[in-house]
Amino acid sequence: QTVVTQEPSFSVSPGGTVTLTCGLSSGSVSATYYPTWYQQTPGQAPRTLIYSTNTRSSGVPDRFSGSILGNKAALTITGAQADDESDYYCALYMGSGIWVFGGGTKLTVL
Amino acid sequence: QVQLVESGGGVVQPGRSLRLSCAASGFTFSNFGMHWVRQAPGKGLEWVALIYYDGSKKYYTDSVKGRFTISRDNSKNTLYLQMNSLRAEDTALYYCARLVGWSIVDWGQGTLVTVSS
Numbered sequence: 001q002t003v004v005t006q007e008p009s010f011s012v013s014p015g016g017t018v019t020l021t022c023g024l025s026s027g028s029v030s031a032t033y034y035p036t037w038y039q040q041t042p043g044q045a046p047r048t049l050i051y052s053t054n055t056r057s058s059g060v061p062d063r064f065s066g067s068i069l070g071n072k073a074a075l076t077i078t079g080a081q082a083d084d085e086s087d088y089y090c091a092l093y094m095g096s097g098i099w100v101f102g103g104g105t106k107l108t109v110l
Numbered sequence: 111q112v113q114l115v116e117s118g119g120g121v122v123q124p125g126r127s128l129r130l131s132c133a134a135s136g137f138t139f140s141n142f143g144m145h146w147v148r149q150a151p152g153k154g155l156e157w158v159a160l161i162y163y164d165g166s167k168k169y170y171t172d173s174v175k176g177r178f179t180i181s182r183d184n185s186k187n188t189l190y191l192q193m194n195s196l197r198a199e200d201t202a203l204y205y206c207a208r209l210v211g212w213s214i215v216d217w218g219q220g221t222l223v224t225v226s227s
Contacts, residue, residue, distance in 0.1 A: 034212040038155070045205060045220055046155065051213035089155050093212045097169030099145070099157040 002026060004092055006102035012080045012109055020105050021072040022090030028071035033092040035073035037066055040087045040104075049088075050075060077107075085109045112136040114206050114218030121224045122196055130221055132189040132206030140164070140184040143209035146191045148202035149220075156202070159191065160209065173199075196225045 003025035012018035022035055031053045038046040048057040050066035063078045077084055090102045118130040146158040159180040160169045168180050179192040189206050201224050208216040
């Protein structure tokens with residue numbers, strides 16, 4: 001069974017730039033997986049940041065961007081702010097009506 | 111504005127059944143596929159099921175196949191998840207979500223299901 005991989009944790013300094021990645025245990029991520037990125041803070045529903053690789057969801061600031069870097073999907077946050085401290089999940093469409101979420105990355109801003 | 115409101119969660123004994131509902135508004139419900147996604151306490155997100163916009167196709171994660179059934183009533187703008195033979199590992203917050211293109215984009219606030227004797 002294919003596993004979607006994410007860094008378990010990451011830290012960034014306020015004002016800094018961080019890139020989180022979303023890969024596959026076997027194979028490469030491409031746009032055909034329609035990678036989507038979510039932000040979730042404790043007690044809240046997920047918030048969609050980026051969908052279809054690089055389309056920002058409504059109301060999401062442009063310091064969040066999505067791309068394919070090498071064989072992974074990537075979420076880049078530029079000018080990190082304190083309230084970016086959250087869990088970040090990616091999801092990939094595996095085809096045949098199946099989606100898989102990554103295990104999430106806990107981002108610390110300090 | 112897209113609004114998704116889940117209901118029907120609660121405490122249920124192992125082996126029993128529960129039906130979740132999701133009332134949709136703010137968009138043409140019959141034009142969009144819909145998902146159920148769950149999150150066990152302190153854990154990550156897990157995709158559960160998808161139903162096409164017209165109900166013609168349904169897909170499930172392996173762990174719920176044969177036990178859960180996703181359905182919809184487009185005349186009532188409502189999505190359902192019938193959960194049978196519930197297990198402790200089904201304990202989670204269940205979200206309904208809207209499919210946009212091939213991405214899960216809009217989310218409800220979730221309804222909590224606790225399976226415990």
